Amino acid sequence: MNIILSAVGGTVVLAILAIFVGLFLAGIDRRIVAHMQARMGPPLSQPFTDVKKLFAKQSIVPANAIPWLFNLMPVVALASSIAVLLYLPFGSLAPILGDAGDMILVLYLLIVPSLALVIGGFASGSPYATVGAQREMVSMIAYELPLAVSVIIIAWRLMVANVANPFSFTTLMETSVWDVVGPLGIVGLLILLILFAWITPGELSKVPFDTPEAETELAGGILVEYSGRNLGVFSLAQAVKTVAMIAFGVIILLPWNLSPVFGLTGAGAAAVDLVFFFVKVVIVSIFSVTVVRTMMARFRITQVVKVYWFIFGGLGIAAIILLMLDAFLMGGL
Amino acid sequence: MAGKAPYIVPVGPIHPALKEPVHIELTVVGEEVISADFTPGQTHRGIEWMGLSRNPVQIVHLTDRICGICGVTHSLSFARAVEQIADITVPERGDYVRTIIAEFERIQSHLLWAGVAAHELGFDTLFYLAWRVREEAMDAIEVITGNRVNYDIIQIGGTRRDITEDQHAKIRKCLNTYKDLFAKLKKLFLEDAVIKSRCVGTGLLSFETAMAYSAVGPTSRASGVTADLRVDYPYCAYGDLDIKPVIPTIYGSDVNGDTYDRIVVRIFEIAQSIEIIETCLDNMPQGPVIWEEKVAKILSACKKASGEAVGRHEAPRGEAVHYVVMDGAEAPIAWKVKASSYSNLHVWPIILKGAQLADIPVIVASVDPCLSCTDRVAVTDNGSTKIFTKEQLAKMSYEKSRRMMQ
Amino acid sequence: MFPMLKEILVQSVKKPVTNLFPAARLPKTITGFLGKVGEGKAELIPPVETPAAMRGKLLYDRNLCNGCGLCMKVCPAHAIEQVVYPVPPAKDAEDKPRAQKRVRIYVGNCIFCGQCIDICPKGAISQSPDFLLATEDRFAESQIIE
Ligand code: SF4
Ligand code: SF4
Numbered sequence: 001m002n003i004i005l006s007a008v009g010g011t012v013v014l015a016i017l018a019i020f021v022g023l024f025l026a027g028i029d030r031r032i033v034a035h036m037q038a039r040m041g042p043p044l045s046q047p048f049t050d051v052k053k054l055f056a057k058q059s060i061v062p063a064n065a066i067p068w069l070f071n072l073m074p075v076v077a078l079a080s081s082i083a084v085l086l087y088l089p090f091g092s093l094a095p096i097l098g099d100a101g102d103m104i105l106v107l108y109l110l111i112v113p114s115l116a117l118v119i120g121g122f123a124s125g126s127p128y129a130t131v132g133a134q135r136e137m138v139s140m141i142a143y144e145l146p147l148a149v150s151v152i153i154i155a156w157r158l159m160v161a162n163v164a165n166p167f168s169f170t171t172l173m174e175t176s177v178w179d180v181v182g183p184l185g186i187v188g189l190l191i192l193l194i195l196f197a198w199i200t201p202g203e204l205s206k207v208p209f210d211t212p213e214a215e216t217e218l219a220g221g222i223l224v225e226y227s228g229r230n231l232g233v234f235s236l237a238q239a240v241k242t243v244a245m246i247a248f249g250v251i252i253l254l255p256w257n258l259s260p261v262f263g264l265t266g267a268g269a270a271a272v273d274l275v276f277f278f279v280k281v282v283i284v285s286i287f288s289v290t291v292v293r294t295m296m297a298r299f300r301i302t303q304v305v306k307v308y309w310f311i312f313g314g315l316g317i318a319a320i321i322l323l324m325l326d327a328f329l330m331g332g333l
Numbered sequence: 334m335a336g337k338a339p340y341i342v343p344v345g346p347i348h349p350a351l352k353e354p355v356h357i358e359l360t361v362v363g364e365e366v367i368s369a370d371f372t373p374g375q376t377h378r379g380i381e382w383m384g385l386s387r388n389p390v391q392i393v394h395l396t397d398r399i400c401g402i403c404g405v406t407h408s409l410s411f412a413r414a415v416e417q418i419a420d421i422t423v424p425e426r427g428d429y430v431r432t433i434i435a436e437f438e439r440i441q442s443h444l445l446w447a448g449v450a451a452h453e454l455g456f457d458t459l460f461y462l463a464w465r466v467r468e469e470a471m472d473a474i475e476v477i478t479g480n481r482v483n484y485d486i487i488q489i490g491g492t493r494r495d496i497t498e499d500q501h502a503k504i505r506k507c508l509n510t511y512k513d514l515f516a517k518l519k520k521l522f523l524e525d526a527v528i529k530s531r532c533v534g535t536g537l538l539s540f541e542t543a544m545a546y547s548a549v550g551p552t553s554r555a556s557g558v559t560a561d562l563r564v565d566y567p568y569c570a571y572g573d574l575d576i577k578p579v580i581p582t583i584y585g586s587d588v589n590g591d592t593y594d595r596i597v598v599r600i601f602e603i604a605q606s607i608e609i610i611e612t613c614l615d616n617m618p619q620g621p622v623i624w625e626e627k628v629a630k631i632l633s634a635c636k637k638a639s640g641e642a643v644g645r646h647e648a649p650r651g652e653a654v655h656y657v658v659m660d661g662a663e664a665p666i667a668w669k670v671k672a673s674s675y676s677n678l679h680v681w682p683i684i685l686k687g688a689q690l691a692d693i694p695v696i697v698a699s700v701d702p703c704l705s706c707t708d709r710v711a712v713t714d715n716g717s718t719k720i721f722t723k724e725q726l727a728k729m730s731y732e733k734s735r736r737m738m739q
Numbered sequence: 740m741f742p743m744l745k746e747i748l749v750q751s752v753k754k755p756v757t758n759l760f761p762a763a764r765l766p767k768t769i770t771g772f773l774g775k776v777g778e779g780k781a782e783l784i785p786p787v788e789t790p791a792a793m794r795g796k797l798l799y800d801r802n803l804c805n806g807c808g809l810c811m812k813v814c815p816a817h818a819i820e821q822v823v824y825p826v827p828p829a830k831d832a833e834d835k836p837r838a839q840k841r842v843r844i845y846v847g848n849c850i851f852c853g854q855c856i857d858i859c860p861k862g863a864i865s866q867s868p869d870f871l872l873a874t875e876d877r878f879a880e881s882q883i884i885e
Contacts, residue, residue: 036747037461038756043764127342131364131690207455208527217694219349295743297527298455300691301364391815394852458743465756479794479866485852493857494792517746526740628813628858 010096015082015240021278022239023047025246028282029290036294047239054232062225064125073120074226074233080112081240088247089173091273092257102167103151106248110203113241114140117212117222117234124225132221135301136205136212142308143202143209149316150192150199153323154252157181160327169251176255181323182330188322189253195315196249197288202308203245204238207293211301246281246288254280339367342690346375350453350694353704357681357697361690369685373678377708381668388663389415389489389635390628396655397483399670400706402445405431405438406648407670407706408487410655413568414644415489418659419634425570427491427622432570433504433613434477434486435646436606440511441470442649443551443599443606446701447522450596453694454531459521466514473507476500489631491623501614511607518603522596523584532593536684536696539590546683549676550651551598552700554580556590562647570613579605592692592699599701636663648673650701658737666737672706760786789868794851796869797844799884804863806840810855818848819855822885843885847877 027044034041061067086096087106114136121133154177158166161180165171178189202209213221226234258276259269299307339360346354354375360368380399384392393415396407409431416423423431448463471481477496478484486492496504522528538548543556553560561578563571579601581587581594588594625631641658651673658667677700688696721729761783766772775781789795811819824839844855844864856864874882 032751033458035755036751037458038465038750038753039461040755040757040759040763127340131342131361207457210455211691217350217691291744291747294458294747295741296456297451297459297525297531298691299527300531300689302689303530387815388812390813390854394815394850394854397852398850456743458747462746475793476790479790479792479853480851483850483852485794485854493853520742521746524742628854629809629860632813 007096011082011086014085014096018082018085018240018243019236021281022236022241022243023051025242025282025285026239029285032286032290033294036291047235051232051235054227054235055229057228059228059230060225062124062126065225066123066125069119069123070225071230073116073123074230074237077113077116077120077237078233078240080109080116081237081244083112084109084244084248085240087169088244088251089169090247091275091277092173092259092270093274095169102169103155103172103252104167106169107148107151110241110245110248111140111144113237114203116237120226120234121212121222126225128218128220128224129222132212132218132224136222138301139202139205139209139211139304139308142305143199146195146308146312146316147199147203149313150195150319151252153316153320154189154192157185157323157327161330172251173255173257177253180330182326184322184329185326188319188326191315191319191322193253195312195319196253197284198292198312199308200245200249200284200288201292202304204242204289206289208296208299209304210293210298211304242285242289243281246284247277249288250277250280250284254284338362344693344697350697352449353702355678355702355704357685357693359685359690359693364690366685366688366690366693369682371678371681373704374708376705378705381670384668385664385666388632389657389659389665390632392665392668393487393489394483394485396670397485397487400672400703401482402442402703403438403648403650403653403672403706404482404484405435405487406646406653407655407672408485409435409569410644410646410653411657411668412487412489412644413646414642414655414657415635415638415659415665417642417644418640418657419489419638421490421624421634423491423569423624424621425618426495426620427624428569429613429617430492430494430496430622431487433496433610434474434484434492435569436609436613437470437474437477438484439606439649440603441467441474442701443603444470446599446649446698447518447596450695450698451522451528453698454528456525456528459525462521463518466511466518469507469510473504476503488623488628489635490625491621493623495622496614496617504610504614508607508611511603515604515607519600522600523593528596529593531692532591532596532695534589534591534593535688535692536592536595536699537590538680538684540588542680542683543590546679547676548651548680548700549673550648550701551579551595551602552651552677552680554578555588555594555598557581557588562645562652566645568646573616574609574612576605576609592695595699635659637661641667650674650703651677653706670706672703674701674703674707678702678707758787759784786871789870791868793868793870794853795867796846796851796872797849797855797884798865798867799842799844800863800865801841801885803861804841804859805861806842807860808840808842809858809860810842810864813854813858814849815852815854816848816850818845818850819843820845841885843883845877846872846882846884 026047030046031041031044061070084106089095118133118136121129121136155166158175158177158180163171163175178186181189205212213223218224223231223234257273259273264272339362342359342361344357344359345351346356356372356375358370359366380395384395387395393408393412396411397404399407444463444467448460451459451463474484475481477500478486478494486494538556540557543553543558557580559578559580564576564578579598581597583601584597638659639661644655646653653673654671656669657665659665680700681697684696685693762772763784772781776783808821811821820843822841822843824841826838853866856866
């Protein structure tokens with residue numbers, strides 16, 4: 001009973017925290033983008049204001065839509081984004097659901113919000129949303145490949161280095177993959193880091209990979225028919241997903257904690273690590289989302305596929321080869 | 334989703350890709366456009382009709398409002414038409430001031446277009462940058478004319494304001510800023526990997542089609558048509574200048590007639606305009622800028638005039654034509670405006686065919702459409718719209734001409 | 740490949756170019772804010788400077804005007820209307836007072852072309868660089884010049 005209660009309580013706290021961090025990230029992102037474009041930008045609290053306003057507005061269900069699917073999908077997207085968080089360790093805090101899930105599960109869960117978007121898009125019965133939904137599916141297929149490759153190769157490298165349970169997040173947080181590899185492996189991991197930085201905007205549908213929403217072509221694409229509370233829930237889902245995706249990357253590739261450096265233990269350590277963890281999330285988000293989306297134009301959907309499969313796929317293969325060689329040289333094989 | 338079957342994607346009349354209302358209908362299979370059609374006429378304002386109850390001195394400022402970007406284009410074309418009818422000669426200095434302001438207009442219009450094109454590509458940073466540097470030109474224009482957008486500087490017989498010596502410093506500063514900026518603009522627009530990959534080879538308009546559809550301005554020049562009114566039929570101060578039409582070969586590339594070439598042409602026309610303004614500033618003759626200082630005298634000269642004439646000007650988007658008929662009354666009895674975009678829009682169905690859905694906005698924007706100047710007719714009858722055939726239209730215009738001759 | 744990268748990195752250490760007129764952030768109420776500015780409690784960020792010859796709101800001197808009506812003839816926007824003031828009382832036996840014809844200019848219609856200034860034989864109309872003219876009532880006192 002107690003376990004269930006604490007799990008539920010933890011989930012609620014975590015969801016609120018994630019929404020807060022996610023919206024805050026969005027605010028920072030908009031400010032920095034504005035600054036790089038020589039504009040002033042909105043106040044940091046703007047995303048909060050936006051969501052508040054959306055919740056106060058009417059949700060319109062278009063005549064062509066399938067109402068129950070249309071209304072259900074925002075909730076599914078939010079719920080699944082929060083679900084991802086339950087399996088992730090934040091700093092030295094263990095995941096709420098303990099070691100019940102691993103990397104592979106999270107990989108799958110990360111797809112669900114996008115799927116909810118796709119279904120919601122199809123269910124809204126607008127040609128723009130339909131085209132957007134098709135594009136979202138295509139880009140999912142495109143970025144899933146390099147993402148899966150990079151995740152699995154890291155786990156594999158840990159396994160070779162005789163780390164037990166390499167797919168578990170707790171292991172990942174405790175044993176940094178950077179510590180087990182040699183020089184070649186470091187190069188490989190750096191490549192993976194770049195790869196991850198470029199997959200994140202794809203996963204989050206940001207320029208240059210925002211083809212499913214493509215404001216100028218599709219007028220908002222998937223989300224074109226969503227309004228009011230439904231759109232508000234989608235924005236929350238997007239905020240949480242941003243945190244989840246970037247946290248995922250941070251855990252795999254930048255797993256260090258601050259508390260050992262200061263020799264802290266107990267609650268103090270957890271707090272310091274949590275803050276440090278979110279600082280890392282913010283920094284990663286600035287580099288892989290904000291800067292990228294400011295310096296580029298939008299890709300065509302065919303180009304998205306090409307870029308992910310051939311350029312990043314190629315990079316992924318290079319990383320695999322490097323890590324394999326490294327494993328071989330370091331005497332794991 | 335209904336798989337591969339063609340479905341219709343409407344773009345407009347209100348759509349984020351369009352800055353002005355027009356309706357484009359695309360038949361799409363997958364992501365590919367197999368046919369396109371468009372319906373203008375959503376933003377007709379009846380300006381010509383308003384003109385028929387006003388005298389030319391009033392109309393010349395009304396024309397400034399035909400387009401928010403080509404302010405000087407329409408007033409210049411209209412003034413040139415009236416000047417021919419009333420037999421008015423513009424003093425040389427007036428011609429130079431007209432040229433300078435027209436070229437400033439080209440600079441700001443092309444920068445505005447460049448920003449819009451970048452936005453259509455999803456490149457908002459470049460859009461902000463282009464519009465930010467455009468402010469320089471707007472400021473210079475404000476110094477010369479007293480307003481950023483509605484210049485109101487053209488008068489029948491010349492210009493209303495002179496460019497004085499103390500304005501030169503400000504204008505030169507603006508020109509020098511652009512000279513420094515030009516290399517950067519070239520790099521940002523023409524060397525960006527994504528812009529290149531999305532614009533090269535899309536929206537192809539061949540030389541033959543450009544000729545057959547009478548495309549004008551940068552749209553036609555990007556396809557290798559060396560037509561430029563400033564060179565072919567020099568007017569104002571253009572006769573004194575040594576200019577050549579800008580075609581894509583200027584960037585050392587072949588002429589492909591794609592979206593990329595249209596960017597090239599416009600970016601390099603900015604450089605050309607800077608040069609023209611500099612030369613004009615250096616060589617400005619002394620003297621008055623207007624044929625007659627007293628507006629009342631211009632009015633009475635116009636009132637006496639009768640006849641018909643065509644006034645033309647190479648606007649930023651291509652040749653604009655004003656046709657005016659006067660018969661010794663206050664107001665002209667006929668006034669017809671053909672904006673440059675009118676000629677260019679007709680290539681849309683051709684260049685959109687076969688395009689990817691993603692490229693529609695930038696291809697649509699690549700002809701630099703300006704719809705409120707283009708829309709001349711809207712037939713509405715109690716809410717229902719009618720389409721006239723060519724024969725009907727011809728018959729109606731014969732009748733109208735007969736009425737006018739009586 | 741991405742020439743914009745350098746641009747944005749350079750820009751990110753520079754200041755934004757936006758002129759934050761009239762206030763850096765949207766005040767709770769604009770009228771409240773302007774009231775505060777009037778009381779000297781808040782500061783108004785000034786608009787971008789305009790050149791001296793900027794064409795703004797018209798100034799009209801009724802005493803100079805002779806009612807010729809030429810300005811109405813050239814106004815493209817039909818913004819000028821004639822008003823006839825009643826006959827003033829005679830000053831002395833010599834004086835033959837007549838009804839005064841003057842004009843009234845509607846700012847809401849005016850397109851600031853300045854044509855009326857050019858044609859006025861008496862120099863009764865001139866132009867100020869005043870451009871903050873928006874109101875909700877087109878017949879407000881500030882919108883009618885007479
Ligand atoms: S400045 Fe205003 S009032 Fe004067 S002519 Fe122009 S529109 Fe009319
Ligand atoms: S303002 Fe000038 S032009 Fe107008 S009526 Fe008076 S004197 Fe005549």
